Amino acid sequence: VRDVARHAGVSVATVSRVLAGGRVVAPATQAKVLQAVRELDYVVNAHARVLSGRPAPMIAIVATNVQSAFLLQVAAGVEEQAAESGRFCAIFATHGEERREAEAIKLMRELRAEAVILAGGVLDTPEYRERVGAYAQALGTRLVLLGRPALGAAALVVDYDNVGGAYAATSHLLSVGHRRIAALGCKEPFTNNELRLEGYRRALSDFGVELDPALTTSEHTTMDRPAGYLGVKRLLAAGVDFSAVFAINDVIATGAMAALREAGRDIPGDVSVVGFDNLPLAQELTPPLTTVHLPHEELGRAAVRMALDNPQPGSGRDHMMLGTHLVIRGSVQPLRQAA
Amino acid sequence: VRDVARHAGVSVATVSRVLAGGRVVAPATQAKVLQAVRELDYVVNAHARVLSGRPAPMIAIVATNVQSAFLLQVAAGVEEQAAESGRFCAIFATHGEERREAEAIKLMRELRAEAVILAGGVLDTPEYRERVGAYAQALGTRLVLLGRPALGAAALVVDYDNVGGAYAATSHLLSVGHRRIAALGCKEPFTNNELRLEGYRRALSDFGVELDPALTTSEHTTMDRPAGYLGVKRLLAAGVDFSAVFAINDVIATGAMAALREAGRDIPGDVSVVGFDNLPLAQELTPPLTTVHLPHEELGRAAVRMALDNPQPGSGRDHMMLGTHLVIRGSVQPLRQAA
DNA sequence: CTGTTAGCGCTTTCAA
DNA sequence: TTGAAAGCGCTAACAG
Numbered sequence: 001v002r003d004v005a006r007h008a009g010v011s012v013a014t015v016s017r018v019l020a021g022g023r024v025v026a027p028a029t030q031a032k033v034l035q036a037v038r039e040l041d042y043v044v045n046a047h048a049r050v051l052s053g054r055p056a057p058m059i060a061i062v063a064t065n066v067q068s069a070f071l072l073q074v075a076a077g078v079e080e081q082a083a084e085s086g087r088f089c090a091i092f093a094t095h096g097e098e099r100r101e102a103e104a105i106k107l108m109r110e111l112r113a114e115a116v117i118l119a120g121g122v123l124d125t126p127e128y129r130e131r132v133g134a135y136a137q138a139l140g141t142r143l144v145l146l147g148r149p150a151l152g153a154a155a156l157v158v159d160y161d162n163v164g165g166a167y168a169a170t171s172h173l174l175s176v177g178h179r180r181i182a183a184l185g186c187k188e189p190f191t192n193n194e195l196r197l198e199g200y201r202r203a204l205s206d207f208g209v210e211l212d213p214a215l216t217t218s219e220h221t222t223m224d225r226p227a228g229y230l231g232v233k234r235l236l237a238a239g240v241d242f243s244a245v246f247a248i249n250d251v252i253a254t255g256a257m258a259a260l261r262e263a264g265r266d267i268p269g270d271v272s273v274v275g276f277d278n279l280p281l282a283q284e285l286t287p288p289l290t291t292v293h294l295p296h297e298e299l300g301r302a303a304v305r306m307a308l309d310n311p312q313p314g315s316g317r318d319h320m321m322l323g324t325h326l327v328i329r330g331s332v333q334p335l336r337q338a339a
Numbered sequence: 340v341r342d343v344a345r346h347a348g349v350s351v352a353t354v355s356r357v358l359a360g361g362r363v364v365a366p367a368t369q370a371k372v373l374q375a376v377r378e379l380d381y382v383v384n385a386h387a388r389v390l391s392g393r394p395a396p397m398i399a400i401v402a403t404n405v406q407s408a409f410l411l412q413v414a415a416g417v418e419e420q421a422a423e424s425g426r427f428c429a430i431f432a433t434h435g436e437e438r439r440e441a442e443a444i445k446l447m448r449e450l451r452a453e454a455v456i457l458a459g460g461v462l463d464t465p466e467y468r469e470r471v472g473a474y475a476q477a478l479g480t481r482l483v484l485l486g487r488p489a490l491g492a493a494a495l496v497v498d499y500d501n502v503g504g505a506y507a508a509t510s511h512l513l514s515v516g517h518r519r520i521a522a523l524g525c526k527e528p529f530t531n532n533e534l535r536l537e538g539y540r541r542a543l544s545d546f547g548v549e550l551d552p553a554l555t556t557s558e559h560t561t562m563d564r565p566a567g568y569l570g571v572k573r574l575l576a577a578g579v580d581f582s583a584v585f586a587i588n589d590v591i592a593t594g595a596m597a598a599l600r601e602a603g604r605d606i607p608g609d610v611s612v613v614g615f616d617n618l619p620l621a622q623e624l625t626p627p628l629t630t631v632h633l634p635h636e637e638l639g640r641a642a643v644r645m646a647l648d649n650p651q652p653g654s655g656r657d658h659m660m661l662g663t664h665l666v667i668r669g670s671v672q673p674l675r676q677a678a
Numbered sequence: 679c680t681g682t683t684a685g686c687g688c689t690t691t692c693a694a
Numbered sequence: 695t696t697g698a699a700a701g702c703g704c705t706a707a708c709a710g
Contacts, residue, residue: 002687011697016689026695041477046449047386047395048687051702056386057446058429066415069408069619076405079432083439088446090397091430093418100422107396107427110385138380254623280408284593286625341703350681355705365679387703390686 008036019044050112057087058113059304062104064120066093069279070249070296074119074146077300085308087114098131105135112141115307117300119146121192121223142307146299149191153313158303158320162192165292165324166199169274170246172290172326174207177335178244178272183216184231184256185248186223193223196248196276214240223248228255236263243271243335250275250282250291257285257331268333278327287330295322347375358383389451396426397452398643401443403459405432408618409635413458413485416639424647426453437470444474451480454646456639458485460531460562481646485638488530492652497642497659501531504631504663505538508613509585511629511665513546516674517583517611523570523595524557524587532562535587535615553579562587567594575602582610582674589614589621589630596624596670607672617666626669634661 005015010029018025018033025033036042050056059082063071079089090113092104101118108116116139122128129151136143136154144156173181183200185193197216204211217234220227228247235242236259245260247253253275257267265271267287275282275291282289299322311317344354349368357364357372364372375381389395398421402410418428429452431443440457447455455478461467468490475482475493483495512520522539524532536555543550556573559566567586574581575598584599586592592614596606604610606626614621614630621628638661650656 012688013690013697013699014695016687017696020689024695029695043445043448045390045451045687046446047389047451048702049689050386051384051390051687051704052689053702054689066418067412072411073406075430076432079405079430083431083442088443089430091414091418091428092422093415103422104427106382107385109382112384112386281620281623284620285623351704352682352706353680355703356680359705363679368680384703387686388705390688390703391705392686393705 005033005036005040005042007040008032020049055114056112058090058108058111059087059307060090060092060104060108060113060116061300062092062094062101062108062116062118064094064096064122066091068120069281070277070294071120073296074300077297077302078117078304079300080297081301081304085304087304087308102131105139108141109139115142115144115304117144117146117303117307118148119300119303120148121190122148123188124149124191124194142310144303144307146303147192150319153318156303156306156311156318158299158306158322160294160299160322161324162195163199163202165276165294165326166196166246167203168199168324168326169276169290169292170200170203171207172328173244173246173272173274173332174203174209176272176332179209179335180212180242180244181215182231182235182240182242182245183248184228184245184252185216185218186220186227186252187218188221190223193218193248200246214238215242223252225251225255228252228257229259230255232256232259232263244332245271245273247273247275250277250279250289253289253291254281254285257289268331272332272335274326274332283329285331290329290332291327292324293327294324298322343379344372344375344381346379347371359388394453395451397429397447397450398426398646399429399431399443399447399452399455400639401431401433401440401455401457403433403435403461405430407459408620409616409633410459412635413639413642416636417456417643418639419636420640420643424643426643426647440470444478447480448478454481454483454643456483456485456642456646457487458639458642459487460529461487462527463488463530463533481649483642483646485642486531489658492657495642495645495650495657497638497645497661499633499638499661500663501534502538502541504615504633504665505535505585506542507538507663507665508615508629508631509539509542510546511667512583512585512611512613512671513542513548515611515671518548518674519551519581519583520554521570521574521579521581521584522555522587523567523584523591524555525559525562525566525591526557527560529562532557532587539585553577554581562591564590564594567591567596568598569594571595571598571602583671584610584612586612586614589616589618589628592628592630592670593620593624596628607670611671611674613665613671622668624670629668629671630666631663632666633663637661 002012018030061078082089094100146158150157217231275289278291278293282291341351357369400417421428433439485497489496556570614628617630617632621630
């Protein structure tokens with residue numbers, strides 16, 4: 001296509017200079033080139049450009065699950081910030097399968113992506129650490145871990161305060177009088193799950209409330225709706241007494257509320273519930289759900305900013321933790337003295 | 340990096356053959372090459388590959404809005420199908436801005452994407468048609484319009500049955516006795532809005548119910564929550580009588596339900612409501628929303644399948660319309676004779 | 679079955 | 695300020 005750009009009567013080098021930016025070119029020449037480009041509807045070949053040494057303007061986000069509102073919002077943040085930085089965003093859904101994660105990484109290596117962001121909770125196993133360590137090593141580019149356990153200084157990390165959020169949620173319940181607070185999570189030790197439960201325990205302890213193992217249900221293996229639904233069913237069936245529930249995330253809360261309602265318990269009259277994530281659906285529930293807000297979009301933005309900033313390992317700028325806060329809505333009520 | 344692959348003692352051509360697939364290579368040689376690749380942790384340069392004639396394994400989806408659950412699900416379908424076809428998915432959010440749409444198209448031209456999918460409702464203006472016509476022309480690749488008005492045979496089209504869905508929803512209401520059915524849409528003539536209203540009118544007409552303009556509210560300019568909330572407020576304030584509402588989409592329905600509840604109207608006791616889209620949130624509402632289900636994910640998959648299939652224009656395979664159906668939940672009740 | 683060679687389209691020294 | 699020429703890493707056509 002470039003021969004054709006000689007339509008302008010200049011050399012390829014000159015054309016490149018005006019198109020690729022920066023360099024000094026006589027305004028007259030520049031105009032001629034631009035004119036020719038327009039006439040021929042010429043489009044540079046980005047691959048050739050990358051091949052000759054430019055970085056590929058691409059940020060990848062590989063998430064465990066693209067259906068979850070949480071990751072979608074993070075992805076939206078990534079897309080935003082990438083666009084603002086003149087990059088585009090490639091997206092991958094792994095569905096938790098290692099194979100797909102590996103494929104995504106491989107592809108991004110081949111494509112020389114500037115950064116790849118791994119997002120979504122995981123099981124923090126030695127295998128996981130080894131695998132991701134290998135990725136970090138292999139990727140010539142920045143690898144950023146978003147909402148996942150860090151790995152020494154091998155990768156960049158953007159995280160949010162799970163423990164603090166859970167602490168705030170639980171404290172809220174405690175401060176309005178609740179003492180028998182069920183915690184609904186899942187069995188598999190996903191990092192999010194563990195961290196949030198940790199916040200729950202810490203709050204209980206600070207309020208001098210003893211932890212009752214019967215109140216923590218985690219029979220289910222996934223962090224989704226059934227975990228909440230079945231969790232409450234089980235609690236009810238076992239005759240466990242509780243006046244509030246802290247759900248590890250909003251969709252679990254949703255399941256819990258459904259089960260509660262089926263059992264004829266009023267929310268928040270009979271039992272208060274608080275969630276975690278502040279998904280869009282939280283405010284549409286009846287009653288609107290009090291939950292912990294996460295800076296979804298900002299997480300995504302921060303991840304790409306950090307990656308492009310390319311901080312020194314150990315500079316302190318290669319790691320950041322965003323805050324969370326409780327948003328009060330209508331699903332919590334002070335404990336009635338009678339109860 | 341290839342010189343290094345001569346580590347295997349063969350020529351670059353041979354390496355290419357084993358890596359790029361297809362060609363006949365002696366198993367022994369093949370093994371040597373693979374071995375060398377492993378030892379050197381060699382990764383092909385996808386850009387060089389594209390540059391030398393291969394298609395870029397990339398499908399782009401450019402959507403008006405990445406926050407909407409609808410488009411996200413479509414995007415998920417695109418990602419799925421792309422991955423299954425050995426491609427990856429680039430994602431762009433335009434927020435309805437032409438500039439961003441144009442930028443996305445330009446970038447995908449430069450990157451030689453195999454297909455670009457334009458998704459999301461739009462205003463069907465002459466400018467729109469001209470603009471998209473230009474895209475179709477410019478993109479050497481497949482352009483597919485998803486859920487948008489077609490453009491002659493210039494582009495591929497994947498659509499779903501808006502009219503049929505709205506017809507089904509409205510008929511449902513009519514068949515259980517409702518006659519005063521409010522339609523909540525928006526003022527701007529987004530194509531979805533118009534089509535759904537068309538289905539509404541057609542159902543009314545088939546049931547011999549006269550259309551009352553007072554029942555169609557569309558003061559609001561966007562198809563979102565306030566459109567429903569404000570729409571109902573206005574109806575109520577104007578003292579318009581109605582026993583059911585057909586909302587042009589689920590989030591409008593959500594707003595409508597909120598307004599109804601604030602006014603002390605029971606759903607579905609006093610007024611029935613049906614939505615459109617079947618977003619995940621629909622089943623979490625109280626009561627769960629009866630709504631029209633759209634094949635979100637399948638739309639995305641169909642779009643990439645069609646693009647990769649590369650059908651002849653006018654072959655009949657360059658256009659498809661997916662069906663929709665009503666899913667009955669708890670927000671509709673037969674009209675009480677008393678009312 | 680395998681090696682040689684000629685580009686793919688762009689950027690970038692190095693000279694002019 | 696501009697032109698000529700040398701690659702970037704890969705594939706494919708053509709010989710061996």
